[in-house]
Amino acid sequence: MAAIKLLPELLINQIAAGEVVERPASALKEILENSIDASATRIDIQLLQGGIKQMRITDNGTGIAKDELIPALTRHSTSKISSLDDLHKITSLGFRGEALASISAISNLVLTSQTDTQNHAWQVQVNCGSITQPRPAALSRGTVVEAHDFFANIPARRKFLKTETTEYTHCEDVLKRMALVRPDVEFTLEHNGKLRHQYPITDISxxxxxxxxxxxxxxxxxxxxxxxxxxxxxxxxxxxxxxxxxxxxxxxxxxxxxxxxxxxxxxxxxxxxxxxxxxxxxxxxxxxxxxxxxxxxxxxxxxxxxxxxxxxxxxxxxxxxxxxxxRPSKEMHPELVTNAGSESMPHCPNRPPKKFGVEQPTELYQSLFDIDDAYLNTSAVADTGVQANRRSDVLIADSALTENVPDFPPLGFALGQLHGVYILAQNNNGLVVVDMHAAHERILYEKLKAAMDSQSWSMQALLIPVTFHADRGDVVFAEENLALFEQIGFELAILSPTTLAVRSVPAILQQADIVKLTLDILREIREYGSDRVLTAGRNEILATMSCHTAIRANRTLTIAEMNALLREMEATDRADQCNHGRPTWYEINMAGLDKLFMRGK
Known part of the structure; x- marks a missing residue:
């Protein structure tokens, strides 16, 4: 066995450098942090071959005094902290005193700097671990760090570097991060003599x-x-x-x-x-x-x-x-609204303003969107001076709905239905296309979450209980979890070893396929386990419930139902996406439509 001995200082620094400097981008990060800590307001970066061949960073910070240049290149030399107490409340980006020492251990480094109190700049060089004495140099206030030939003296490390393009991309990422967090600093980046990025001082937005x-x-x-x-x-x-x-x-x-x-x-x-x-x-x-x-x-x-x-x-x-x-769509997309909002809809965010004609309510309209009869009765519609379309199978809105109207709600008012899948609406900007199933699914999902959070399920007793056949395993599992079903608004009964009955459901789900919904909820409970279903699996079960109940494709809606759905979307959290993350609506503004039809050309 070889004797234990102290490693040479250069080898110690090279080993330590491996933790700090993995590639040129690592060195760039450390140098930029030092420049920021030195109160620089402008930092210029010049790279050759992705920073592998050369990296030059110039800043206008406070600089490094002549007698501090050599200590700055020594490991664990820093001006940022001086005690253990300082280590527990660090406010600077750098503090370990390893950056310049690590960079100089794996490259040839030139450090030039001038402070306000010096008549001229001073420069030191590091070649293969050997540091020269400071000598005069030409430089205005600030610091320049030049690093040449990364890992040239460590071939085993150099071979792990990637292509020039890859290394440059990593350096570019470092610049982006620093530029984002410090809009009060100007940054420029040159690569192989070409200016790639310039970020002047500005605000964060x-x-x-x-x-x-x-x-x-x-x-x-x-x-x-x-x-x-x-x-x-x-x-x-x-x-x-x-x-x-x-x-x-x-x-x-x-x-x-x-x-x-x-x-x-x-x-x-x-x-x-x-x-x-x-x-x-x-x-x-x-x-x-x-x-x-x-x-x-x-x-x-x-x-x-x-x-x-x-x-x-x-x-x-x-x-x-x-x-x-x-936030609802109207808040997240204020550009969709001019004067629409609470002033144009003071009576209820879920109802269209009375100056627009709407059709008589249907069962779906009333049960799912809770629009009262008083608002939608014949006299209320007549008061608008608009002869509303009374046929539920006619899907084209009366032209009076959109004439002489200065402002629309964010998602506009319905014009019609496309192939039983999409709602077409008009707003201030142009055309809005809504996936009615996805939108309704999100609305129901948010209502179910709110009901569960507040334990305020509105139960609907079924006039005739829904009875259906189930396998013995499902029946046993349902019997073991009757209380859990009650917590999510279902009243189940065991009629036989292979028969289940549903007597009550959440009122909002009464239009769903009760049998399929109940069996799917059983599968969700089995997957997540009864002890985790109201925590980890809670949202998945509620998503299943809302998906089963949402309006299906090819369901013909009246104009009133379409408008009710649009108003519900505007009042519902996260309504821009369905429960699976897909968009629920898309807008094509007038400029986009004009471009499609080559208007003005």
């Missing part, structure tokens, strides 16, 4: 738009929530903007970009009801909290942190994101 694009900003809901000393701000993309990967997920804690499973889970859960299958949400969120409640000294790369009270933080983030996504 314009910076997000510059980094992630206008399409993203047009598809987001804002968040600004505070509880005690915790504050969450930023934007979350609506589910229709969901991504195939996590490439548009930016979360910052006290201005530090982090990846954390707890936070990722909280956000994913908030999107659970509205995100389709394996799609990923997009967001830019900034969490501010007391530094003493966060431990950032978990990993050398500083992208992982620990929280003092993770459970409370999880709930705070979950509810903040869920609340933002739950």
């Amino acid at each position: 314009q910076r997000i738009k510059a980094v992630l694009g206008e399409d993203f900003m047009q598809s987001v809901a804002s968040i600004n929530e505070q509880a005690a000393d915790i504050r969450l701000q930023g934007v979350v993309a609506l589910p229709a903007y969901s991504r195939a990967s996590r490439d548009t997920q930016y979360f910052f804690v006290n201005h530090r970009f982090i990846r954390d499973r707890l936070i990722a889970h909280a956000i994913r859960e908030a999107y659970r009801d509205v995100l389709h299958l394996d799609r990923y949400p997009a967001f830019v969120l900034f969490l501010e909290m007391n530094p003493s409640e966060v431990d950032v000294n978990v990993h050398p790369a500083k992208s992982e942190i620990k929280f003092r009270d993770p459970r409370a933080l999880h709930q705070f983030i979950f509810h903040a994101v869920q609340k933002s996504l739950a």
Whole structure:
């Protein structure tokens, strides 16, 4: 066995560097953090071959004094902290004192800097671990860090670097993160002599738009929530903007970009009801909290942190994101409305204004949308001065519905029905197409959730109990869970070892196929287990219930029913997506229609 001995200093630094600098992008991150900590307001980045050949970062920060240049290149030398107490309340991005030492251990580095108190700049170089003495250099206020030939002296590490394009993309991602969190700093990025990005100083909204694009900003809901000393701000993309990967997920804690499973889970859960299958949400969120409640000294790369009270933080983030996504369409899409809203519909958000003609209510209209007779009786319609269409099989709205009307509700008023699947409506912007089953499914789902949360099921006793055959296993399982069925609004009875009877159901579900619905709920309970069905499997069961009850394709609706559905959508949380995350409506504005028909050309 070989004798134990102290490793050479250069080898120690190279080993340590592997934890901090995995690729050029890692070095770029560390240098940018140092520039920000030095109060820089402009940072210029120049890369050659994806940063592998050369990386040059110039800032206008406070600079490094001559006698501090060599210590700055020594491991665990830092101006950010000086005691254990400081480590428990870190406010700077850097604090470990490893960045420059690690970078110089795996590349040839040149460090040039000037402070306000110096007559000129000073420069030191590091080649294969050997540091030169400071010498005069030409530079205005600030610091320049140049790193050449990454891992040239460590071939085993260099072979793990990817292509120039891949390494550049990682560097670009680092810039985007820093640009998002610091709109008060100007950034430029050159690659192989070409300017790729330039972000001037601006506000956070314009910076997000510059980094992630206008399409993203047009598809987001804002968040600004505070509880005690915790504050969450930023934007979350609506589910229709969901991504195939996590490439548009930016979360910052006290201005530090982090990846954390707890936070990722909280956000994913908030999107659970509205995100389709394996799609990923997009967001830019900034969490501010007391530094003493966060431990950032978990990993050398500083992208992982620990929280003092993770459970409370999880709930705070979950509810903040869920609340933002739950806003009705008229709030999440204010561009769809000019003066429509409470002033144009003061009597009830679920009813069309009285100045529009509507048809007489049908059973579906009254039972599902709860519009009272007084509003829709003959005299009320007559008062509008509009001769409404009385035939339920005629699906084209009277022209008087849309003439001389300055404003519409967000989703407009129904014009007709297409192939028994879509509702066509007109709003201020143009044409709105609604998937009636998906929309009704979401409405029922939200009502069922609210009823379960408040334990206020409205039970409907069936005039004739629904009796049906079931296999012995289902009957036994149903008998074991009669109380659970009662909790979700069903009254079941066991008539024989192979016969079940349903005597009562939630009133909102009385139009459903009771037999199929009951059997499907049984399967859901068996899958999740009776002890978890009202927690983990709760929403899945309610989604099943709403799906069975929602309006089916090829169901002919009257204009009144269509308008009632539109008003319900506007008053329902998360109405822009069905329970499976698919969109419930789509708008084609007049400009889009004009383009389709080449008007004006």
